[in-house]
Amino acid sequence: MSSDHSPKIAASNGKDNEKAALGEPDVVLDGYSVAEGADILALQDVDPALNAKMHLVNNAIDEIGWTNYHWKLFVLNGFGYAVDSLLLLLQSIISTQAGYEFTPSYARALTIAVYVGMLFGALFWGISGDIIGRRFAFNVSLFICSFFTIVAGASPNWVALAVFIAFLGFGGGGNLIMDTTVFIEYLPSNKQWVLTWLAAWWGLGQAIAGFIAWGFLSPLKWNCPNPFDDNGVRTSVCYKHSNMGWRYVMYTSGCLVLVMSVARITVIRLKETPKYLLGEGKDQRLVEDFHKMAKKYNRPCSITLEQLDACGVINSAHAKNAFSVSELTIHFRGLFATRTIGFSTALIWLSWTLIGLAYPLFYVFLSSYLASRGADFGNLSTYDTWRNYALVNISGIPGPMLAGWMCNLKILGRKYTMVIGALVTMAFFFAYTAIRNQAQNVGFSCAIAFCLNIYYGTLYAYTPEVLPSAHRATGNGVAVACNRVMGIISAVVATYANTSTSVPIYVCAALYIAMAAVAIAFPFEPYGKRSS
Template identity: 80%
Template sequence: MHIVNNTIDEIGWTNYHWKLFFLNGFGYAVDSLLLLLQSIIATPAGYQFNPAYPRALTIAVYVGMLTGAIFWGLSGDIVGRRFAFNTSLFICSIFTIIAGAAPNWVALSVFIALLGFGGGGNLVMDTTVFIEYLPSKKQWVLTWLAAWWGLGQAIAGFIAWGFLSPAKWNCPDPFNKQGVRISVCEDASNKGWRYVMYTSGALVFLMSIARITVIRLKETPKYLLGEGKDAKIVEDFHSMAAKYNRPCSITVEMLESCGTVRSAHGKSKFSVGELTVHFRGLFATKTIGFSTILIWISWTLIGLAYPLFYVFLNSYLQSRGADFGVPSTFITWRNYALVNISGIPGPMIAGYMCNWKLLGRKYTMVIGALLTMIFFFAYTQVRTEDENIGFSCAIACCLNIYYGTLYAYTPEVLPSAHRATGNGIAVACNRVMGILSAVIATVANTETSVPIYVCAALYVAMAIVAVMFPFEPYGKRSS
């Protein structure tokens, strides 16, 4: 691993890394785009289909992303990173477009789950692939990758703003205050949510095509190292060095002199033993095991806090908007887009902070969590429209300081041969709590400030867990 890291540092940052930054960033953007789409279209689609369980789409997307995270995470360690990288976005795009043509609520929920399955592999593979090519002095760039998450949110907000604001594409609310249907919502007058899905699906499809045409991703050197393919590692490094006119001194003899790698896989790749190897590798020592558990706890906590605020933000804004005298859905969706745009600078600020020796990754997460907590508590005192938008935007920015750093920290400290598995389980923990948040939303009133207080308390817990992390990646090279 030292030899491989030395070679990555020797070659340094190249245009190949810029391409990875953009193409892996597409995965981040799609993940957040898809996560918000289901909450965006749930209300207008519900007007048309009159569902028995209105939160079905939220549960569907999280179930899909849960199974996708586990499937793509395990496959990334078993058959390689390249397959998931090239496939996941394509699956997302196809089922997003199909979901736009859903004839009823059950079909829509199924297609939402399937697009979530494809999206479940994005966060796992994007960080895994990127970190395994990054020079040590550029590992902080992994934090910046999360800025694409905010961009995906912003795109979702703008698409919703464009298609869900015009009255010609959207039915008025067919229910009275008692929840009794008083009018019919025909498909012909309710095309807005379908256009949202078609447009989003087409955009994701273009991203999936870019992934296989702009860059021909080769298997990562650290995955190949776990496979014992020394000659292939050397060949790929020299090919990259020659293409970008960089020095490269690695040889097959240097790797072979270290012995043979025998512990990265089981006797058969498609066996229970293979799964056991990757799970045990995350607990190889007490310190590594403690780190793994804390990472999973962090993803679990943010998995509950994030959707309670974001996925149900539109209903909260609408309820507050009534108090503020917001006159139209146009203003509501404009506010939604503005809040999502504000999430973009968060990971960039985090990237700057985590590269300070005084803060590192751990205390950047602590600061991001505590700032978010402060703004959450302050948000409950909002009384004007300007305050509403201002505090919502501040929360979006600070929240992504924490989230962006956690995204980067997770693959940095996980052992390379088992990185995708550990990352996949972490994201799966996140999705389980997303499902729970939908259940909470069913039995609780998300139009009150209660979820805000709950989120604030959760961020205090996240800050405490961040302090307890045993590893600080600043100034160190990932395995």
Template identity: 80%
Template structure:
């Protein structure tokens, strides 16, 4: 089968050629890697069908409902750092960073479990279940009677949310037409929204004297700090859990997700795949010329699964598929390295941003909780436009995905170094907002790049390991916080250096997805 390499013009609708084999829109990213001839041929036909149907209201619904997962992931990640101090006043923990470690351990296990299982049993189950688990354990955590139980519940909500970033990008990209793959970057704007919600909830519940223990000028509780006079952090958890529950209900009522076409392709369920496309085309007034006979003519896929799904061999197939050629193996390693590096830089800046802003606020004469949490919310709001700008940049031929990440990383590095020279409150807030904006240009594009370059049959596994690497570094960051003073500018220098390395790694990626279709 010939795969013509036609030029793609950014922003234009792809022109489908009626023969069902070629399309104006670029080649499949992994088409020339010779992994599995039958898989390559069938993937090309499936991508043609996706492009023929194009963008529909179904994709808008997926954008919002997958965005909920991003929102919840960032919300839950920040909640533990926000409530750690007020809950600590009440429980007097011997290890104050236990909640940070708990949430990252939960998310680490969740990323591996949901990622690997999604390649074995499908994407649909994790998509529908994960948010319910998050909401239940968030609410239960708000009623925790002691520090140990709180850490356990935080770990469980982390496990439930650990697969969100994996499922959201995997599900979305496996429905996206090629000329809209850049929209995957926009999903990360929901991440910033989740951060902002966490900041506003903290501003609302942790600044009210009636819900929080009275503190002296050294932030030490005055008198006994117990359940009756310290309910602010509990109300924060209840409210967040209720919001996540609403999102989980929306996921199963607004859209009844069917299994993604590229997962069905790997399963050999060609009839079900074609039927799904035909139903979508009929519902949204589109055309779909793909037939079961065309797929059958391509042969039988041999590389997607092992002999038995309930065996160690099944997992081996998915890991081996991420290194099936030298180029794919290099790509996988560099992607995992990027997630590892950002996994250390991100929490050093965000998870401990509250203590750093508080210390800088005190230095600038604004130590009040209201000012601290106001700044926290504003910084998080500033991260929302970052992925949207990244989406525009990565759809430019001159930049593509790789150099959008390079620019985002280098700009973040520059503002980190400049931040150490801050001398007043306005500069403090302004530079914090700038860092959040540019950091999410890099992070948002990395979120999108990762599933674009991973093979579809092993996409969730590769994505899961990438996120797991990120979570491991989050655990390490908590250990660093135990023995280092994070209210100093040292983490700022460390983050700046890490972003320089990330820029170099991004420029070294072997695949550039611009103008090509995910395989």
């Protein structure tokens, strides 16, 4: 292992002499770097001082290695994934029973409300994460979720319920962004694949939502029967006191999220991430935090303030005034700083847009399409319906775990893991159109949940891995926002389109093929490299 910890960038592209002539740092390999010692964006030459300092910071993270602190981050960041999936499902879980009570004028209002909330939340928390830091958004967003989830359970009417659903979506909109951003900025390079495993918490959140629904929406004593006839005319009244099941779902979920919120600030007491401090120019605090961590976990740490000072001054991460148009402009321009980085950013946003449309659109049209082709699922009891729902969601948990193993294979890496996940999911979607009974329905739904999370889990991990650290939360936020926009569009399409035609089935299949093609076209492969 090399003992040279001077500010040098790892690379191997044969441009060393040219760089030396320009007065840039020499290019070397060192013992703390993985593979060829390359930081993913080191060769983009956006800011030589930032590249040199980033290399030293990555060396320090690798030198300290995996600790119990990372285990805590894995669990507490996983809460954000679980909450995000829980919140997305809650509105669909409660909409039918709440509709019995409130007689909504627009049945899909809750779906649109949660996606609108998450859209603005993704943008707000993403941009603020780059401007004021990761720590604030990480600690606050879950509290907002828990508060409005509980309040939504006490809604007096449909409009109020939709408004509260939008606010809980706003709080939840920042979770996925901050969870992946915070985690990647602490991870040793040989453990970056663990970021994919975070998505297993997504499936766990869905499963928890299913079990809560199973417990509260099955008993007849807490739920009104359908008060509408086949023509949609109300034939009976559904009173609040006889329809408390959906409210109990919201109260229970809100309390669960509150416990997670408290755990985040009491168990881990998150410090600001080292790569954010680097962009802020707070080198001394960064070095102090590293040495405190190393001392706590009895690990070596050789980074010094003098090494960082020798790299020069970073001038590409922030404007002079944090709360200005210039600051906002810097973060968006930084995502397109070079042709390669800009191409990567555009493809990431396109991927999130495609999956955001394909997945909900398929399920929007599926039930009507299958019914028009003679599928007979029988008259399931409420108990069996929610049991099956929980089984399907549990099946999504192992998908990201398999993806974590696949993306750490040199032959596949992140890109081809996504290709396989997208194409296999597409195959199961096509096969799903042939099902004709309930057993087939449950089986194929479980298979799709498993395979889709191979793609989704890897995309969640790949996005923050390849984005520039100073602008990571902004780029991540826009990516997730693109996904939410498509969720809104799918809800509107479902309201006005013909849901028995086969055209959307083939459109969705084409979208999955497009996702695979985009994954192949990604210019960066993070396998064997370190997040910049």
